[in-house]
Amino acid sequence: MKKFLYGIDFGTTNSALAIYDETTKEIHSTIIIPSLIYFFHQPSTARCSNYVVGEDAITAYLNDDMKGRFIKSIKQVLSRNSFTETRIHNKRYNASDLVAIILKELKDRADQLIGQDCGRAVIGRPVFFDDDDVKKDTLAQTRLSKAAEIAGFADVRFQFEPIGAAFAYEKSLQKRENVLVADLGGGTTDFTYLVLDPEKVGSKDRQNDMMANGGIYVGGDSFDSAFMWEKGTPYFGKNTQYEATPGKVLTVPKSLFANICSWEQMNFFNGLRIKKDIEDYYYFSGNDPQFKNLITLIENNLGYSVFQSIEKAKITLTNADTATFGYHKMDINIHEEISLADYEQIIGKDVDRIANYLDGFMLQNGIEPQNIDSLFLTGGTSMVGSIQKLFKKRFPHVSLNSGDNFKSVAKGLAYSGYLFGD
Numbered sequence: 001m002k003k004f005l006y007g008i009d010f011g012t013t014n015s016a017l018a019i020y021d022e023t024t025k026e027i028h029s030t031i032i033i034p035s036l037i038y039f040f041h042q043p044s045t046a047r048c049s050n051y052v053v054g055e056d057a058i059t060a061y062l063n064d065d066m067k068g069r070f071i072k073s074i075k076q077v078l079s080r081n082s083f084t085e086t087r088i089h090n091k092r093y094n095a096s097d098l099v100a101i102i103l104k105e106l107k108d109r110a111d112q113l114i115g116q117d118c119g120r121a122v123i124g125r126p127v128f129f130d131d132d133d134v135k136k137d138t139l140a141q142t143r144l145s146k147a148a149e150i151a152g153f154a155d156v157r158f159q160f161e162p163i164g165a166a167f168a169y170e171k172s173l174q175k176r177e178n179v180l181v182a183d184l185g186g187g188t189t190d191f192t193y194l195v196l197d198p199e200k201v202g203s204k205d206r207q208n209d210m211m212a213n214g215g216i217y218v219g220g221d222s223f224d225s226a227f228m229w230e231k232g233t234p235y236f237g238k239n240t241q242y243e244a245t246p247g248k249v250l251t252v253p254k255s256l257f258a259n260i261c262s263w264e265q266m267n268f269f270n271g272l273r274i275k276k277d278i279e280d281y282y283y284f285s286g287n288d289p290q291f292k293n294l295i296t297l298i299e300n301n302l303g304y305s306v307f308q309s310i311e312k313a314k315i316t317l318t319n320a321d322t323a324t325f326g327y328h329k330m331d332i333n334i335h336e337e338i339s340l341a342d343y344e345q346i347i348g349k350d351v352d353r354i355a356n357y358l359d360g361f362m363l364q365n366g367i368e369p370q371n372i373d374s375l376f377l378t379g380g381t382s383m384v385g386s387i388q389k390l391f392k393k394r395f396p397h398v399s400l401n402s403g404d405n406f407k408s409v410a411k412g413l414a415y416s417g418y419l420f421g422d
Helices: 055-063 095-114 134-151 161-170 220-236 255-259 272-284 289-299 303-316 340-346 348-364 385-394 408-414
Strands: 004-009 014-021 026-034 036-039 051-053 069-072 086-088 091-093 120-125 155-160 177-184 189-196 210-216 241-245 248-251 322-329 332-339 374-378 400-402
Touching: 004 095, 004 161, 004 408, 014 095, 014 408, 026 055, 026 095, 026 408, 036 055, 036 095, 051 055, 051 095, 069 303, 091 095, 095 134, 120 134, 120 161, 120 408, 134 155, 155 161, 161 177, 161 189, 161 210, 161 374, 161 408, 189 348, 210 348, 220 255, 220 289, 220 303, 220 322, 220 332, 220 340, 220 348, 241 272, 255 272, 272 289, 289 332, 303 322, 332 340, 340 348, 340 385, 348 385, 374 385, 385 400
Parallel strands: 004 120, 120 155, 177 374, 374 400
Antiparallel strands: 004 014, 014 026, 036 051, 036 069, 086 091, 177 189, 189 210, 241 248, 322 332
């Protein structure tokens, strides 16, 4: 019987699994799905389960009139000790349970392709799940390990995601190079500086080739959150005023709108106390129509569809100077032209955070720009114009290389079998 190894890139936005054939030493195939879970509004004995994953989650969400629970960016809560569990259909789900649903979906699809149960996997992880916080990082690693166990993996190793990307890039090289790898995903931006050599592909000892690694908790979701804050929240009543007592006019707390800008908050933004507060603000605002949009958003679980519109505008701006941020559903009407300059200003603070971290990373590790032979960028956020400009400005003498932004990490992880020491 053939032996296989899975490389799994569990991502904030998408998750991928690469099947590595240990006999032929080649990638058998690669599976990619959106990191989405949808729990149906009404449980049914006619279904095998009360939730669907990936592409099916989007379809079910729309067909179910968006009344169920739609969960996105679950990777973001792995390091959050404030999140212990959520209850869906009177069943408790902790972070590991939710992540395991996605990992098991990937495993089931892959097992079906190879016709056997594969229990060995190299799973990627960011350099830091939540900036340089050891306690949160340990919590996230523990939760991810438990999720892999629940999903049916008996033998697991972990590898930094940018190293996985590097090993995928290494397959394309003709000579030895010092490479700076930047993995820009939905949740984090990770850097690795290492020696890549096509003659070392598959080597058991790569420890001495890893010269530096680091990461920051900024990614594509950060850009989307900033966009939602600047361009989205005014349509949901961010500036609404209310009169709690006669003659005393106040502005609705901004914290309400911070919650709808973050998927890790919006996933679980349905507590009875919050709903009661929102209803009170609406009443004392004189039934402000824009604030009513906030109630419609929450009660009808429209968050994902709003962020889809933001994502569409962001993607358009990778190749155009203007884009339309448009959303028209259930009396919520948004139509606003966004210029590339507007967008770059909106995400400017987050891009600066990445740039400042990169400068510090290089300084701390003694990396001189002239010693970098090549740059390899991967992850969906690497395609954003401001990110491309950042790297071209910092390294004008080096060409930017990229692979498959959604599969390269998984493939490189699958090439990391040396971690098992077989």
